[in-house]
Amino acid sequence: MSTNLPIRKIIHIDMDAFFASVEQMDNLELKGKPIAVGGGGKRGVVSAASYEARKFGVKSAMSGNLAAKLCPELIFVRPHFERYAEISKKIKKIFYDYTDLVEPLSLDEAYLDVTENKKGNPSATLIAKEIRERIYKEIGLTASAGISINKFIAKVASDHNKPNGQKTVTPEDVIPFLEQLDIRKFYGVGKVTAEKMYQLGIFTGMDLKLKTIDYLDTHFGKSGRYYYYVVRGIHNSEVKPNRIRKSLAAERTFGENLSSEIFMLEKLEHIANEVSNRLSKSKVSGKTITLKIKYSDFTLQTRSKTLPYFISDKSIILETAKDLLFQEKLNNSVRLLGIAISNLNTETVKTPESKSISVQLKFEF
Structure with missing residues (x-):
């Protein structure tokens, strides 16, 4: 274990209900009202919900029908x-x-390493x-x-004082903060894992x-080691300003379930065209094409094929997706199709993350 590791000053900025907030900003009639971005129609899915809607239990990835039931005025x-x-x-x-x-995670959140910064300000x-004041102003x-x-x-x-707030966890407060934290609040612990952890006490x-690394490895596989270190405040991943994209995809949910591959070909062409355009805009290409199929009973199936060369051309993407579609018989009628391109020409060899333990130091934060 090393005691010479530098203590970084990292900021995670997370916009508040970003998509919904932009809509409310652009249309003042929506201000203060419960809104859901997306989700319209009987097959719609909510992409984002305003805080007014969240009070009723509306949240992203929820079906539009359920959201409307929870919040009739949505x-x-x-x-x-x-x-x-x-x-x-x-x-x-x-x-x-x-x-x-600056390492963007999505349109609405990013990591910033301000250990050394352009303002010469020692306080993260x-x-x-x-930064938050400037975004608002x-x-x-x-x-x-x-x-x-x-x-x-x-x-x-960053999730501690939402919305429109911030939380600083200084080096000396790291361990007490993590020890009292509900396990559901740990980044990387999803709903299923949280339930499993509850069952284990x-x-x-x-x-x-209190659990040993062997115990966590046994019950959580590769993730066990991650949990063992992060609960001790150990996470040595640096802020990567040029974050490498691993895949690129597009998908469509249909208004009516499709029961024949023939009816899906036109849909696949539109999806392939969108994927090709995104590859072009990002100036990347890939070797692995994956067809995503979600059936009417919500079961999910993926079929993949890796080509010996990098591609971004719509025609090749479409033909490969067609081959995958006809590869085997469909299990049921289909509500969603998607195409993803991975194994991109942006990927590089990764080095194992250091397992060193950083010491607590007191300095201006």
Whole structure:
């Protein structure tokens, strides 16, 4: 174990209900009302919900029908992804005024390493506060932030005082913060894993910390080692300003279930065209084509094929997807089709993450 590792100052910025907030900003009639982006129609799915809608239990990935039942006054809004991307670029431009070490996770969140920053400000807490104030003043949206010694804790902390708040976990507060934390709040612990941990008597970070690495490996496989280290405040992944894209995909949910492959070919052509356009815009190509099929009973199936060369051309993507579609008989009628391209020409060889343990140091945070 090394005691010479530097303590980083990491900020995780997370926009508050981003898609919904942009819609409310652009249409003042929606301000203060429960809205859901997407989700319209009997087969729709909610992409994002405003905080007014969340009070009723409406959340992303929920069916539009269920959302409407939970909140009868819910307003469904068609998504405007180009607008979200436009606003996201403006937000990231603010980030770069403080550091070049910015790692976007999506349109609405990013990590910033401000250990050394362009403002010469030793306080990551004050930098996060200033960034949030600028986002609100210059763009009109609110953001939340988490500040700590690594990406994992900053990510967890950003959810602590949402919306429009921030939480700093200083080096000396890391262990107490993690020990009292509900296991469901740990980034990387999903609903299924949380239920499994509950069955094993693991409810808080302290409970998790009492388990040996062998015990966690036995019950959680490769993830066990991750849980063992993060509950001790150990997560040495650096902020990567040029985050490598691993895959690119597009999919469609149909208004009516499709029961024949013939009816799906036209849909596949549109999806293949979208994937090809996205590859072109991103200036990447890939070797592995994966066809995603979601049946009417919500079971999911994927079929993949890896080519000996990189491709981005629509015709090749479409022909490969067709081959995969006809590869075997469908199990049921189909509600969704998707095409993903992976094994991209952007991928590089990864090095194992250090397992060193960083010591707690007291300095301005």
